[in-house]
Structure formats: structure tokens, C-alpha cells
Amino acid sequence: MSGLEVHNIGFRYGAKVALEGVSFAVEPGRFCALLGPNGAGKSTLFALLTGLLSAPEGTIHVAGHDIRREPTKALARMGVVFQQPTLDLDLTVAQNLRYFAALQGLSGREAATRIEGALDRLGMAERAGEKARALNGGHRRRTEIARALLHRPAVLLLDEPTVGLDAASRAAITDHVHRLAREDGLTVLWATHLTDEVDPSDDLVILHQGRVLRHATAGALTGGAPLTEVFLGLTRAAA
């Protein structure tokens, strides 16, 4: 499959089981919310998906590439937005992207075209010349998402990308990323503990105490009930 496939992943920190038998897949063009309370194992799963940790059990495929057997190919098809901001605040938006493009071996006209395209996609084209320091938190995050798209990944991973943002910025960013999945065919995995970031048509993986508690489209799981209530009910029942 050309999206993201996680099969039977397990991970322990010493005796502490962080993930056990975790399996799910996200198809191209789908937005999948990875929802879990603190300690559920989201950060550990992200570390495994991005190759920061290696799983002793199970397999991960990114755009058809096994992350253990073909790490370079797998990571080349992946864009990542980490929880902690990583922009150089003294550079402009465009300079931050140009630097990243150069790291990917892109320069000149090709880099400029991709930077323009990515900023445009995130509604940031008009801010290309502004220093990152002058941007609000939401626009900084959008810049990071644009940067993560420069090498044209098939799979985009975002680890709680809206932490610390106000409601309007959160809504704008979730909208933009939903559109990237829908219109550009990107495979999106969006880790969060905020249920209002999930649309009924999204795929939803609920992670709890290192296990997948539910995997379905959000609307099918809730049957129209508020997701917050369903989520709290499920995680309490399994506690």
C-alpha cells in the first residue's frame, strides 16, 4: 500500500510496556487522527514512525517501504511536524524553507517553485518575506507544515501540532491539513488529545495504554454522539 501501514508494533522501556500489538493502516488521501490520553503511547509511536526508535516487534511501511529494511526510502517519503517548534526565528519564512530545501538537495528555480507552492497551499504566500519571529503561533505552525511538504512526501505526520494555539488558529490549521489529504492525496497521521480536531469522515485510531482501543471512521464510531463523551467513556471503561 502506498500510504502508511503499521503492523503488530510493540515497544518497551525496560519492563514498562509502551506499545503492544499496535496495527492500523492509513490510505492515501485519508486524514487519520491518532487520539489518546497522556501516556497512551503516541510519542513512542511517533518515534518509531520517524526512525528515532526501532521496534523489536512488528513492521512499519511508509509508501510501501519498510522502515527497517529501506529506511532512507521510507523517510524520504515522509514529512514530519514535531511537537516542539523548529523554525529559526531570525530568518524569514522563505529563508527557513530555502534552508530546508537546500538540505534536501533542492536549489534555484526548483526550490523557489516548491517553496511558493507549499506556502500557497498553507495560505502563507503573502508572508514569505516576514521574519518568523513576527508571526503568531498559528502562522509559525503553518510555515512548518509548508516546510514539511517541500520534498513532496506521500505521508505527513504531525505530533499534536496545535498545542498552545488559540481556537481560530487551531481551526485554520486543521482545515488546511484536511484539505491537503482530500485534494492532494496526502496520507495524514495527526496525533492529538483534542476531540474537536476530528471530523466525522476522518479515520480515527484511539490509543490507550499502548493498545489500539478502536479503529474506525470517527462518525461510525460515535454514531452521531459527541466524540468527547465517546472517547472518555471508552478510555474510562478500559482504565
Ligand SMILES: Nc1ncnc2c1ncn2[C@@H]1O[C@H](COP(=O)(O)OP(=O)(O)OP(=O)(O)O)[C@@H](O)[C@H]1O
Ligand atoms: N524513557 C522512558 N522510560 C520509561 N518509560 C517511558 C519512557 N518514555 C515513555 N515511557 C512510558 O511509556 C508510556 C507511553 O509514553 P508516551 O510518551 O509514548 O505516551 P504519549 O501518549 O505520547 O503521552 P504524552 O501525550 O504525555 O506524550 C507511558 O506510560 C510513559 O510513562
